Amino acid sequence: MGISSYLQFLISGVTMGSIYGLTALGFTIIFNTTGIINFAQGEFVMLGGILSVFFLKWFDIGLFPSILLAVLATTIIGGVIERFAIRPVKGASVINLIIVTIGVSIFVRGLTMIFLGKDTFSLPHFSGNLPLTFAGVAVMPQSIWILAITLVLLAILRLFFTRTIYGKGMLACSYNRKASSLVGIGVDRMVLFSFLISSLVGAIGGVILTPVTLTSYDVGIMLGLKGFSACIIGGLGNPFGAAAGGVLLGILESLCAGVISSAYKDAFAFFVLLVLLFVKPSGLFGQAKIERV
Amino acid sequence: MYGFKRDMLAVLGFTFFLLIIPRILGNDYYINTLTLSLTHAIIAVGLNLLMGYAGQVSLGHAAFYGLAAYTSAILTTTYSVPLPLGMMSGILVSGVVALLIGIPTLKLKGHYLAMATLGFGVIVYIFFNETIELTGGPSGFGGISRLQVMGYRFASDISYYYLVAFVLAGVVLLSLNLIHSRIGRALRAIHTSETASQISGIDIAKYKVFVFVLSALFAGVAGVLYVHNIAFVAPGSFGFNFSIELVTMVVLGGMANVWGAVIGACFLSILPEFLRVFENIEIVLYGAILIVFTIFLPEGIAGGITKLFLMMKPKRSDAAGKE
Amino acid sequence: MQQARNDILSCRGLVVNFGGVQALRSVDFAVETGSITALIGPNGAGKTTLLNVVSGLVNADQGTVKFREQDITSLPPHKRAVSGVVRTFQNLEIFYNMSVLENVMTGCHRRIRYSVVDSLLKTPRYWGGEKRCYRYAERELEFVNLMDKKDTPATELPFGSQRLLELARAVASEPTLLLLDEPAAGLNIRETGNLGKLIRRIRDERGITVVLVEHDMDLVMRISDSVTVLNFGEVIAQDVPLEIQKNPQVIAAYLGEDEDT
Numbered sequence: 008m009g010i011s012s013y014l015q016f017l018i019s020g021v022t023m024g025s026i027y028g029l030t031a032l033g034f035t036i037i038f039n040t041t042g043i044i045n046f047a048q049g050e051f052v053m054l055g056g057i058l059s060v061f062f063l064k065w066f067d068i069g070l071f072p073s074i075l076l077a078v079l080a081t082t083i084i085g086g087v088i089e090r091f092a093i094r095p096v097k098g099a100s101v102i103n104l105i106i107v108t109i110g111v112s113i114f115v116r117g118l119t120m121i122f123l124g125k126d127t128f129s130l131p132h133f134s135g136n137l138p139l140t141f142a143g144v145a146v147m148p149q150s151i152w153i154l155a156i157t158l159v160l161l162a163i164l165r166l167f168f169t170r171t172i173y174g175k176g177m178l179a180c181s182y183n184r185k186a187s188s189l190v191g192i193g194v195d196r197m198v199l200f201s202f203l204i205s206s207l208v209g210a211i212g213g214v215i216l217t218p219v220t221l222t223s224y225d226v227g228i229m230l231g232l233k234g235f236s237a238c239i240i241g242g243l244g245n246p247f248g249a250a251a252g253g254v255l256l257g258i259l260e261s262l263c264a265g266v267i268s269s270a271y272k273d274a275f276a277f278f279v280l281l282v283l284l285f286v287k288p289s290g291l292f293g294q295a296k297i298e299r300v
Numbered sequence: 301m302y303g304f305k306r307d308m309l310a311v312l313g314f315t316f317f318l319l320i321i322p323r324i325l326g327n328d329y330y331i332n333t334l335t336l337s338l339t340h341a342i343i344a345v346g347l348n349l350l351m352g353y354a355g356q357v358s359l360g361h362a363a364f365y366g367l368a369a370y371t372s373a374i375l376t377t378t379y380s381v382p383l384p385l386g387m388m389s390g391i392l393v394s395g396v397v398a399l400l401i402g403i404p405t406l407k408l409k410g411h412y413l414a415m416a417t418l419g420f421g422v423i424v425y426i427f428f429n430e431t432i433e434l435t436g437g438p439s440g441f442g443g444i445s446r447l448q449v450m451g452y453r454f455a456s457d458i459s460y461y462y463l464v465a466f467v468l469a470g471v472v473l474l475s476l477n478l479i480h481s482r483i484g485r486a487l488r489a490i491h492t493s494e495t496a497s498q499i500s501g502i503d504i505a506k507y508k509v510f511v512f513v514l515s516a517l518f519a520g521v522a523g524v525l526y527v528h529n530i531a532f533v534a535p536g537s538f539g540f541n542f543s544i545e546l547v548t549m550v551v552l553g554g555m556a557n558v559w560g561a562v563i564g565a566c567f568l569s570i571l572p573e574f575l576r577v578f579e580n581i582e583i584v585l586y587g588a589i590l591i592v593f594t595i596f597l598p599e600g601i602a603g604g605i606t607k608l609f610l611m612m613k614p615k616r617s618d619a620a621g622k623e
Numbered sequence: 624m625q626q627a628r629n630d631i632l633s634c635r636g637l638v639v640n641f642g643g644v645q646a647l648r649s650v651d652f653a654v655e656t657g658s659i660t661a662l663i664g665p666n667g668a669g670k671t672t673l674l675n676v677v678s679g680l681v682n683a684d685q686g687t688v689k690f691r692e693q694d695i696t697s698l699p700p701h702k703r704a705v706s707g708v709v710r711t712f713q714n715l716e717i718f719y720n721m722s723v724l725e726n727v728m729t730g731c732h733r734r735i736r737y738s739v740v741d742s743l744l745k746t747p748r749y750w751g752g753e754k755r756c757y758r759y760a761e762r763e764l765e766f767v768n769l770m771d772k773k774d775t776p777a778t779e780l781p782f783g784s785q786r787l788l789e790l791a792r793a794v795a796s797e798p799t800l801l802l803l804d805e806p807a808a809g810l811n812i813r814e815t816g817n818l819g820k821l822i823r824r825i826r827d828e829r830g831i832t833v834v835l836v837e838h839d840m841d842l843v844m845r846i847s848d849s850v851t852v853l854n855f856g857e858v859i860a861q862d863v864p865l866e867i868q869k870n871p872q873v874i875a876a877y878l879g880e881d882e883d884t
């Protein structure tokens with residue numbers, strides 16, 4: 008295999024990896040404010056993609072309006088989930104939180120299946136699907152879209168967390184829940200906000216990915232799982248580590264598919280997860296979480 | 301102490317009940333459904349030890365069920381290994397794999413375990429589908445011999461039902477015994493406070509791995525019983541949805557309640573018989589059950605019944621707790 | 624001088640950082656065998672962190688912890704508990720899914736030893752172990768005067784009794800060194816007086832060395848043999864109670880903050 012095929016793997020790896028990174032970012036935002044791993048994170052990605060497909064089909068309003076609508080709808084769904092499933096179990100044990108988010112995830116998946124069917128759907132590429140060729144390496148325009156949108160989103164989130172009152176509030180919320188409610192930051196509001204942002208981020212990930220990979224009601228499981236693996240690679244709780252972890256995972260996976268076997272591509276993310284849990288559970292970029300007593 | 305006699309009586313009563321159900325029903329039509337629900341109950345009781353008592357979620361228990369089923373099926377059919385040996389190996393494989401998965405993940409918090417088991421389940425499912433020479437791929441393979449012990453062949457459905465009923469009764473009794481011991485207390489302690497458990501001298505990592513492996517072994521037992529009853533095996537029975545169904549059984553029946561797991565398993569396994577549209581809505585239903593029960597009735601059906609009982613009965617004095 | 628006494632616990636140069644916060648900066652802390660040693664200091668001084676390091680729940684970035692001449696710095700918490708270091712918690716860590724009696728029986732975990740097979744099959748060894756465990760637990764419940772509540776679910780106990788329950792659970796594991804993190808917080812005057820007597824009895828009758836983190840100065844001055852004062856992660860004084868009350872540095876540290884506990 009020549010150098011160009013490795014470059015090809017690298018590009019498709021970064022493309023997929025961006026989505027894993029966005030999913031991982033979504034996990035992290037909710038984890039940081041609530042201590043919950045939201046097992047429905049992958050469903051947000053699924054919803055973003057599949058709703059775009061259907062809005063495009065139903066309303067005939069053009070690709071970009073449909074996409075905006077899908078992202079908006081998913082964000083609202085994220086808020087509804089927080090309000091009606093997560094808030095009622097506030098303060099419950101870890102296991103109950105896990106069970107509720109799993110319940111939510113399969114509930115959403117099931118409803119999608121019932122209403123939108125079990126088929127596989129595709130979304131048009133944002134700007135044509137003629138590959139651009141650089142030095143013998145083909146790059147789909149959609150890959151460039153994915154990369155660009157991911158980078159812009161990361162930059163915005165970075166500004167949000169470091170510059171705005173809300174963003175800082177959400178960080179305070181994660182550092183010390185009791186104290187932040189004392190200084191007047193409403194924890195409930197922050198948690199709702201974190202669900203909104205992470206469903207938004209997830210939906211955008213789903214939207215930009217779908218032209219490349221197709222979508223169906225059940226793509227959320229694998230995406231969620233890989234997003235979580237990316238979180239572990241980046242160190243759970245570290246938002247930008249999570250994004251970097253996603254890209255790394257994407258590249259590794261694409262190399263594995265190209266060099267070893269594509270049948271076991273999906274098994275690979277889990278393998279990485281387990282190996283990391285074995286040797287460095289705090290992730291490559293994170294520090295170990297210390298439990299407060 | 302601890303109502304041991306009460307447990308024994310309850311298990312005896314339960315066994316008796318299981319034995320007379322076929323007579324009550326009067327026809328054989330439901331026997332296979334009953335056998336299957338008792339098989340599921342075996343897994344659910346084990347999963348409840350892990351989830352309900354020790355507070356650790358597994359989203360991949362279908363994998364342990366499947367690993368045992370496939371191992372035994374392949375060994376006895378493809379490699380003509382004697383049945384008891386094949387079945388033993390099946391159960392053992394589930395246990396050993398659980399040990400290997402459990403050691404790294406159980407050292408960490410509940411989320412890691414949940415996610416790792418979810419991934420593990422998905423991977424094993426992929427494996428069942430992809431290793432076609434070994435497993436027959438997505439369409440599975442048949443011609444697996446039915447259970448035979450010391451020359452006795454469980455040929456009729458009803459004989460198989462009795463066998464599974466006895467195994468379930470045994471599993472229930474062992475679980476009750478375990479719960480009412482220092483090990484059971486340690487597991488329940490881990491559920492509420494890992495810190496306080498450690499301070500009481502409990503090696504939490506060891507106990508978590510132990511109960512994880514034990515629950516995988518129960519799933520393994522169910523797996524080999526299943527495969528040598530149906531005589532056919534395909535990946536579809538061991539996917540993510542079944543793992544979730546198992547979790548739903550435990551939550552529905554009642555976490556930290558051995559009988560609850562049995563109730564939940566039977567309920568969810570028999571329900572589809574009455575709900576013809578079930579196949580399409582099952583996943584939504586599981587989701588709804590998980591959400592609604594966790595919010596409104598975390599004790600599940602069994603816990604709800606117990607509460608009702610306590611409310612109806614006049615309060616007894618403290619002395620009643622002793623034997 | 625420190626060599627002359629017989630210390631059950633001696634910590635040297637403990638440093639703990641949480642991100643930017645230095646919770647402990649080079650703390651030396653020694654506890655004489657058989658003493659009741661109080662550990663006081665303003666909020667956020669690092670008292671709980673020090674107990675966490677001694678009980679193994681937090682790993683020190685630097686420094687060593689010696690217990691009965693053994694270096695236990697890298698021992699996990701449950702092994703420390705087994706070797707005799709046991710504690711209670713500032714924010715109660717009761718097993719809320721158990722009855723009062725079961726809580727204390729769980730505390731006896733390390734004192735009864737029978738195997739999984741014994742429990743699965745309820746062998747005589749199981750019954751013997753359980754009977755002993757039950758007796759131990761009853762004894763501690765008598766000790767803290769909660770015997771009449773033994774079958775009550777732990778959640779239903781009033782707060783003061785939950786503190787006592789935690790104490791009973793800790794004592795039930797037969798420690799040699801007992802670390803109490805603000806055991807009187809949230810108790811009324813009568814309950815606090817009662818607690819003081821219990822702590823004394825734990826030392827006098829059971830021979831258990833006690834480390835007492837407490838904000839209630841009356842209690843501290845009444846029952847402790849020695850007082851260590853932490854401020855901003857540093858030991859600023861270590862003396863007998865009477866001298867501590869007069870120590871200008873200690874007074875300054877306490878005046879520097881509002882007493883709101």
Ligand SMILES: Nc1ncnc2c1ncn2[C@@H]1O[C@H](COP(=O)(O)OP(=O)(O)OP(=O)(O)O)[C@@H](O)[C@H]1O
Nearest residue numbers: 297298299641644646665666667668669670671672
């Ligand atoms: N897990 C943790 N993560 C981050 N900071 C921590 C953690 N535990 C303690 N701290 C910080 O370390 C410092 C010491 O805290 P510690 O709880 O030891 O104080 P304390 O003396 O017990 O106070 P109090 O009297 O309020 O109980 C505080 O500034 C606290 O905010």
Ligand SMILES: [Mg+2]
Nearest residue numbers: 670671672713
């Ligand atoms: Mg403290």
